[in-house]
Amino acid sequence: MTTYDPNNIFAKIIRGEMPCTKVHEDDVAFAFMDIMPRADGHVLVIPKAAARNILDIAPADLAALMPSVQKVAKAVKAGMKADGITLQQFSEPAGGQVVFHIHFHVLPRWDGIALRPHTGAMEKPEILEAHAAKIRAALADVR
Numbered sequence: 001m002t003t004y005d006p007n008n009i010f011a012k013i014i015r016g017e018m019p020c021t022k023v024h025e026d027d028v029a030f031a032f033m034d035i036m037p038r039a040d041g042h043v044l045v046i047p048k049a050a051a052r053n054i055l056d057i058a059p060a061d062l063a064a065l066m067p068s069v070q071k072v073a074k075a076v077k078a079g080m081k082a083d084g085i086t087l088q089q090f091s092e093p094a095g096g097q098v099v100f101h102i103h104f105h106v107l108p109r110w111d112g113i114a115l116r117p118h119t120g121a122m123e124k125p126e127i128l129e130a131h132a133a134k135i136r137a138a139l140a141d142v143r
């Protein structure tokens with residue numbers, strides 16, 4: 001299926017039908033901790049608009065989302081005291097996509113530290129919350 005499924009897990013998270021560790025929400029975007037983080041502080045940023053991936057999102061919806069991606073990236077870098085950020089977006093199974101509501105991975109990076117495997121180990125909820133608290137605090141200072 002290559003159409004948008006409104007019952008995908010991230011659509012349920014936006015509607016509050018599934019739990020998540022939220023770090024940010026505004027009119028167009030929603031950001032929450034990845035449950036299988038490739039790095040401590042790994043956040044997913046998604047649009048509230050329905051789109052499967054980069055191949056079908058309306059250009060206006062993508063443009064509206066990107067300021068929130070940038071804001072979260074700045075907060076992740078500051079809150080996690082990272083040296084840099086890696087941004088990832090996977091489209092379609094061949095591209096590595098597993099959840100079919102478009103999302104940007106915001107990954108804090110530290111010099112000399114490799115990413116853990118994609119969709120690897122589940123993190124403990126209390127660890128996700130601790131990282132989210134640092135990122136939320138940093139978000140308050142992002143301009």
Ligand code: AMP
Nearest residue numbers: 009033034035036090096097098099119
């Ligand atoms: P991909 O579609 O390949 O970009 O990967 C989906 C990402 O979503 C992976 O990094 C998963 O760890 C993450 N993920 C899957 N289910 C959840 C969930 N319920 N809450 C947070 N992250 C999730």
